Amino acid sequence: xxxxxxxxxxxxxxxxxxxxxxxxxxxxxxxxxxxxxxxxxxxxxxxxxxxxxxxxxxxxxxxxxxxxxxxxxxxxxxxxxxxxxxxxxxxxxxxxxxxxxxxxxxxxxxxxxxxxxxxxxxxxxxxxxxxxxxxxxxxxxxxxxxxxxxxxxxxxxxxxxxxxxxxxxxxxxxxxxxxxxxxxxxxxxxxxxxxxxxxxxxxxxxxxxxxxxxxxxxxxxxxxxxxxxxxxxxxxxxxxxxxxxxxxxxxxxxxxxxxxxxxxxxxxxxxxxxxxxxxxxxxxxxxxxxxxxxxxxxxxxxxxxxxxxxxxxxxxxxxxxxxxxxxxxxxxxxxxxxxxxxxxxxxxxxxxxxxxxxxxxxxxxx
Numbered sequence: 001x002x003x004x005x006x007x008x009x010x011x012x013x014x015x016x017x018x019x020x021x022x023x024x025x026x027x028x029x030x031x032x033x034x035x036x037x038x039x040x041x042x043x044x045x046x047x048x049x050x051x052x053x054x055x056x057x058x059x060x061x062x063x064x065x066x067x068x069x070x071x072x073x074x075x076x077x078x079x080x081x082x083x084x085x086x087x088x089x090x091x092x093x094x095x096x097x098x099x100x101x102x103x104x105x106x107x108x109x110x111x112x113x114x115x116x117x118x119x120x121x122x123x124x125x126x127x128x129x130x131x132x133x134x135x136x137x138x139x140x141x142x143x144x145x146x147x148x149x150x151x152x153x154x155x156x157x158x159x160x161x162x163x164x165x166x167x168x169x170x171x172x173x174x175x176x177x178x179x180x181x182x183x184x185x186x187x188x189x190x191x192x193x194x195x196x197x198x199x200x201x202x203x204x205x206x207x208x209x210x211x212x213x214x215x216x217x218x219x220x221x222x223x224x225x226x227x228x229x230x231x232x233x234x235x236x237x238x239x240x241x242x243x244x245x246x247x248x249x250x251x252x253x254x255x256x257x258x259x260x261x262x263x264x265x266x267x268x269x270x271x272x273x274x275x276x277x278x279x280x281x282x283x284x285x286x287x288x289x290x291x292x293x294x295x296x297x298x299x300x301x302x303x304x305x306x307x308x309x310x311x312x313x314x315x316x317x318x319x320x321x322x323x324x325x326x327x328x329x330x331x332x333x334x335x336x337x338x339x340x341x342x343x344x345x346x347x348x349x350x351x352x353x354x355x356x357x358x359x360x361x362x363x364x365x366x
Contacts, residue, residue: 033363035198035356036227038250039238041065041205044268047304047313048238049200051349053186054193054310055081055130065202067141067180068223069134072197076189081130083121083137086183090114091144102215107222108181109215118185122152129153132165134184139168141180178216181223196357198236201227204249221253228257234359235263236352237295241284242272245293261296266352270303271320275337288343297359300352301343303335314349321347 037052039045046065050056053071070086089111101109121137124130136159140151150156151168158164179202202220227233235254239245254263267287274280286292288299303320304313320335321344336344345351 033232033234033360034230035196035236035360036230036233037198037200037236037238038224038228038254039203040248040250041203043203043238043240043243043248043250044302044304045200045203045238047306048236048266048268048302048349049198050310051302051304051313051317052196052198052353053188054190055127055188056310066178067138067202068183068227069200070183070185070197071188071200072186073188073190073193074195075191075193077191078125079127079190080123080125080188081127081133082123082187083133084185084187085119085121085137085141085148086116086185087119087141087144088113088116088183089181091177091180102218102222107226108179108219110177111181119148121148122154130186134186135165136168137184139165141182141184142177143168144177144180144182179219179223181226194353194357195361196353197360198356199227204253206249221249224250224253225257228254228259232363233259233262234297234356234363235259236266236356237263238266238268239293240269240272241267241301242269242274245287251293260294263295264297264352264355265293265295265299267299267301268304270301270335270347271305273337281337281339285339288340288346297355299343299346300355301347302349302352304349317348 037045037049039048049069049071053073089108090113092110092112094110121140122133124133132153136151136153136156140146140148143151146158150158153159158168161167183199201224204220204224205217228235237248237250237254239248239251245251254260265287267284273284283292288301290298301321303317305316323335335347
């Protein structure tokens, strides 16, 4: 945490001002420096975002990655989280079950631009509540014809019904609204937090579950492109170490939009790396040296296991990258593998935080 305090002191003025401007949606009118987290589905993006934000996010419940999430964290003596909905698009019921009118001027069928509205959703003081509140906030975003107040945990009539979450999730599936370009905004304050603000986007997927939903892939791609095209955005591209970077759909989008120079690659799931494979070691060494799949801001490596708390994940990652004995799925893990020692200063979410916080602060100053 000492490194966070140091960077919070050095960059406090710029990052705080920048976060406040993002919180009121100024970036819709003026392009501000911003961090954008991108990746394919199952790239470890949720765990990475949890590490950056300092709290657990819902994983794999079918709802948690269907709209943009803007997270702003800042230092404060007491922990709190203010959740709000930023709506810049209105929904119109499509004429068919599967819209096929995706064009450059209509990238999100059934969603049309409107004057931005910011609606308070709920403010909480207990970190244990954040997963449930975030799930309901996204359900509210995906039910645009209903008042958001209906979905507030503890007070909304839908949220307080027996099996409310299950029923609400089912209603989304039945409605056909799979993704929204609107934004869930989380303003989180707490002890030892840095000044950091970033956007997380739904992961790009290879194919939808049904032919009826084929158009949703293009909607997610268009959503990613709309943020990649922000020339002031620093892109954080997540790629898992148990996969082949050749298979990344997101990297193709970044390349096509000529955004490689402002991209930092984050290699996730290092604990799943098959270090005994000579070919695998050679491949990832070339990536880390930025000789293959080159990105302008180089690469970092992370390992975030799905444990109960972020604190436990932080402890795991620290032990893992310090080459202490770690166990996963009854296997003994060892880091760094042979030849990877030179990248020790690019391992762990804490070092990534310092890097992106420094870059975004300098970008705002410039």
